[in-house]
Amino acid sequence: MKLVTFQQDGALIPGALTVRDGRDVVVDLARADASLPNSVRGILEGGSSALAKAEAAATSATHVLDAASVKLAAPIPNPGKILCIGLNYADHAAESGQPLPDYPIVFSKYSNTVIGSGEAIILPRVTDKVDYEAELGFVIGIGGRHISEAEALDHVAGYMPINDVSARDYQERVSQWTMGKSFDTFAPMGPALVTADEVGDPHSLAIRLWIGDEALQDSNTSQLIFSVPKLVADISEVMTLEPGDIVSTGTPPGVGAACTPPRFLRAGETCNIEIEKLGILSNPIVAER
Numbered sequence: 001m002k003l004v005t006f007q008q009d010g011a012l013i014p015g016a017l018t019v020r021d022g023r024d025v026v027v028d029l030a031r032a033d034a035s036l037p038n039s040v041r042g043i044l045e046g047g048s049s050a051l052a053k054a055e056a057a058a059t060s061a062t063h064v065l066d067a068a069s070v071k072l073a074a075p076i077p078n079p080g081k082i083l084c085i086g087l088n089y090a091d092h093a094a095e096s097g098q099p100l101p102d103y104p105i106v107f108s109k110y111s112n113t114v115i116g117s118g119e120a121i122i123l124p125r126v127t128d129k130v131d132y133e134a135e136l137g138f139v140i141g142i143g144g145r146h147i148s149e150a151e152a153l154d155h156v157a158g159y160m161p162i163n164d165v166s167a168r169d170y171q172e173r174v175s176q177w178t179m180g181k182s183f184d185t186f187a188p189m190g191p192a193l194v195t196a197d198e199v200g201d202p203h204s205l206a207i208r209l210w211i212g213d214e215a216l217q218d219s220n221t222s223q224l225i226f227s228v229p230k231l232v233a234d235i236s237e238v239m240t241l242e243p244g245d246i247v248s249t250g251t252p253p254g255v256g257a258a259c260t261p262p263r264f265l266r267a268g269e270t271c272n273i274e275i276e277k278l279g280i281l282s283n284p285i286v287a288e289r
């Protein structure tokens with residue numbers, strides 16, 4: 001199932017992105033089954049029974065909207081945690097001039113950064129060094145603490161593309177990356193949260209990023225240094241993971257800062273990330289007013 005959150009009359013509504021008669025549609029899950037929780041995060045909190053009800057509601061013959069007419073938000077618009085992994089692809093560490101980590105580098109973004117596919121990345125007026133990072137994101141379904149690697153994938157609800165947008169000057173000004181990573185709109189994600197049953201092995205997915213006709217990143221999640229189960233185990237050793245928490249697993253090589261000359265995001269462009277089985281995350285770039 002492809003869970004989405006869409007915007008309608010100022011409200012955020014859970015939906016399922018699916019295909020009917022050859023066209024992409026979004027089923028309004030809140031109306032198709034009024035007993036469902038009224039958010040994707042709520043559905044995840046409801047566990048397997050809520051997910052099964054959402055699956056059934058997604059086959060509804062009514063409350064079906066043309067996908068092209070639907071304005072998406074991020075699948076989880078207000079996550080409790082957004083944890084990001086630094087330097088999780090060996091060739092990206094090399095292009096960044098950084099040694100390979102022997103323990104995951106974890107930093108945080110906040111919910112002010114979250115936008116959905118189709119929404120604009122705003123270039124802050126204080127920096128002209130805003131970069132893209134295509135990443136595989138995963139979302140926690142069943143929470144927990146001290147989750148073992150062997151059981152980790154049972155705690156992952158699904159996956160989605162994430163763009164870990166980064167202002168390189170702010171990122172590198174001090175040793176902590178938080179400020180450079182946390183401007184408003186710097187975590188586009190989606191279009192959908194694709195449930196784990198549709199994805200299978202998260203470590204064999206093609207991942208690529210392009211702007212216009214420029215192919216800038218092209219790799220595969222098979223190249224991840226720290227796997228999804230390893231990350232769940234290491235993070236949950238420290239903190240309780242909860243339904244809807246998001247982990248962005250790091251970016252492959254080809255970021256703009258490593259291009260010669262550097263290639264930063266410009267107003268008027270559209271940044272696209274495609275991950276196999278997960279769809280395309282597409283965001284226009286606009287200047288801060």
Ligand code: MN
Nearest residue numbers: 133164250251
């Ligand atoms: Mn990143």
